[in-house]
Amino acid sequence: MVKAPVLTPRAEDFPRWYQELINKAELADNGPVRGTMVIRPYGYGLWERMQQEMDARIKAAGASNAYFPLFIPQSYLTKEAEHVEGFAPELAVVTHGGGKELEEPIVVRPTSETIINEYFSKWVQSYRDLPLLINQWANVVRWEMRPRVFLRTSEFLWQEGHTAHATYEDARDYAARIHRDVYYDFMVNVLGIDVVLGRKTAKERFAGAINTLTLEGMMGDGKALQMGTSHELGQNFAKAFHTQYLSKDGKQELVWQTSWGVSTRMVGGLIMSHGDDSGLRVPPRLAPVQAVVLAIKADEAVVAKVREIADRLTAAGVRVQVDDRTDIPFGRRAVDWELKGVPVRIEVGPRDLENGTAMLARRIPGGKEPVRIGEIEALLPKILEEDQALLLAQSRERREDRTVDTTTVEEAAEAAATGWARIPWATLGPEGEAALAEQGVSVRCLVAADGSVPDRDDQPGNVAIVSRAY
């Protein structure tokens, strides 16, 4: 008997597989207002773990959390010319409050550079107040014409960091530090995604930035996903908002700034990086539930043993959930945990008890085998680390296998049909970039010849990574 597949296979229809996985694994639903989403408890659990891991790294980089208002006077947006041009088409506008029409329309924040600079300009007085390193966890709204859950939603959750520095060098180094020590470290070591660190071309820069650093991941279908960005804002917002400080020499100087963010889009990246035809696979270091212990049948001794195993694993530092919902058929529960991508299932039935064993099913490499119950505690942490490493290795392998070195724009466009192309930036240039854009292919980032992040677009040896993208 051939089982009907739980999901449309990725090879058949990747976008449909993605949407089905999100529904069936109960990660999210579409919201009633176009482009919004409801993040369900299991999906939100993934985001909460991302927040915990990221927040610790952001604080280790010296930034403090704060909170700025959702509502921004429309006039603020217009103070930085490029910024307003970039965001105007995506704005949601509040025109009525408390039953009255407002004198000045209010914008629902699409990002907070403007309102934050309004306050930085009050808080920063002297060089002693610098660097000022602020982060906020918040919702933002950008009206989406082609929404897709987690990837492009009209409202999303994110963190946005905003900093002010005394010198260009200090701001540049801080943007790079966030890029590398916070974002790259988290994405590689927790998400298990082999992202590439690079620099955006002028065309792809954030509206109002002088430089945008990016992290690009290759998804299961070979497309790219921008997983996070860190911007050098130069003095653009400082000029617009008069954010100045009194230097040691007694002069008024404009500050140099950065901003940087990652969002619930990372949940989409997680799905498209590690998901397979049976559902999601969650890296153990991220997983809100690392192991689920299942009672196969409603048997008192079985349920007691399941709880005992779970308690011992919890004590050993594993994040565990008990599944003793024996009024639901066991097979359906097993499929559900596969869909949700919990790394390890420990299944206990009456026969297992007699043998002193349990079945241990591993979601990430696949496979299932009996283990002695007394050994599970010692085994699990080892298994979880192996699985974590395996996901990263698979992500790296895919990227390497599906990245092609090319020497012409035509070759690059062809390679981008199934994966990524590398092409010298000196060959491609802004003209080639424009030509690729007409075919739906973009320059994801520039990397230096030695794989590092270039300081300039036109640094000799720069290579462009081009692909289709989400």
Add this chain to the structure above:
Amino acid sequence: MVKAPVLTPRAEDFPRWYQELINKAELADNGPVRGTMVIRPYGYGLWERMQQEMDARIKAAGASNAYFPLFIPQSYLTKEAEHVEGFAPELAVVTHGGGKELEEPIVVRPTSETIINEYFSKWVQSYRDLPLLINQWANVVRWEMRPRVFLRTSEFLWQEGHTAHATYEDARDYAARIHRDVYYDFMVNVLGIDVVLGRKTAKERFAGAINTLTLEGMMGDGKALQMGTSHELGQNFAKAFHTQYLSKDGKQELVWQTSWGVSTRMVGGLIMSHGDDSGLRVPPRLAPVQAVVLAIKADEAVVAKVREIADRLTAAGVRVQVDDRTDIPFGRRAVDWELKGVPVRIEVGPRDLENGTAMLARRIPGGKEPVRIGEIEALLPKILEEDQALLLAQSRERREDRTVDTTTVEEAAEAAATGWARIPWATLGPEGEAALAEQGVSVRCLVAADGSVPDRDDQPGNVAIVSRAY
């Protein structure tokens, strides 16, 4: 020489003292859109600690976090008649998105009962899906005519719990569990505020609820602050949104629901409960910084010793900050930490080093004395628990001292000029309540004769607590 006071004394002008404290302790600023606020890092640190402590208790009560959209179609609000009547005057309305006028106006959530019920009605199918216990941490918007930072702001941060149950009893018990095991436990044992648990009268109930449980705290000026509420919603929203389940008997039944929330208003309550004329006093269990170790002078040995003490305290589980900003006069830094209410200051100068001692200043009881550096580690946890207990005792003492038993509406109104009055509900009743309201005095809650929370407004022996309120 008499020092000018840092703040307007509370006895002189309590509201002004409150506003000055918030500014000078760098807790928050007013936002640019009327009634909004910017929560600065130190203020946000207080909120983050509240979130951590509350979140753990909410999860222990079995609820999972999720996230529902900020934007609610206006038509949802109108589905529950009392609800829309209660919230209509406070709504912010989005009429334009992505450069176009919207077909249906969108409301920025003032609370999420309506949008959550829309999804509960999809997710709940059978009795097996119940109880459904959901919480979200989010921002909400309620247009404020008389805004005051933290207490009444047009946008505030909160958690809102929403649950669905199979029976009336289960919903009632869960609302009471949140009231007692989550909110009361947190407010008494972490915030150190001796709140009263009670039941709102019909007049003061949440729009759409059949019962509202409340926690009322007495502030430093004798007024009351509603610190949190837990509502039984009955089947009001279930009827409006057809939230039904298939019972064990195979019948379609409407669910019974609860909702419950606490907000950044608690930061205001913290200030007005524990603040004194020198600034805030933060209960140690809440404090993001429990002890600050200050270098009095820019002396290498002093700074090294300060770091060593901080490291040892951190290892002992104390939340510590080092203050080695020796380019700022020591006196100014000491006043600043007093304003911020950090429980313990450990001050180290060159002379202290010679003696092997440091000055230990205690913000909560007041006072300053030299201690041997080697003993600080053992001393601190003891001191912090003492200070925690002292704040609660002071809060309790104030409430007891300033609560008067009264027998007539006139007496109650008079007592409410300086504190709280207790008056039998049988004497007061809805008519007396209306008469008090004309004098700016409200019934904060009803408590039973034995101090417990009554099951009904008209339970014999019920006592009304009446006062002016924030």
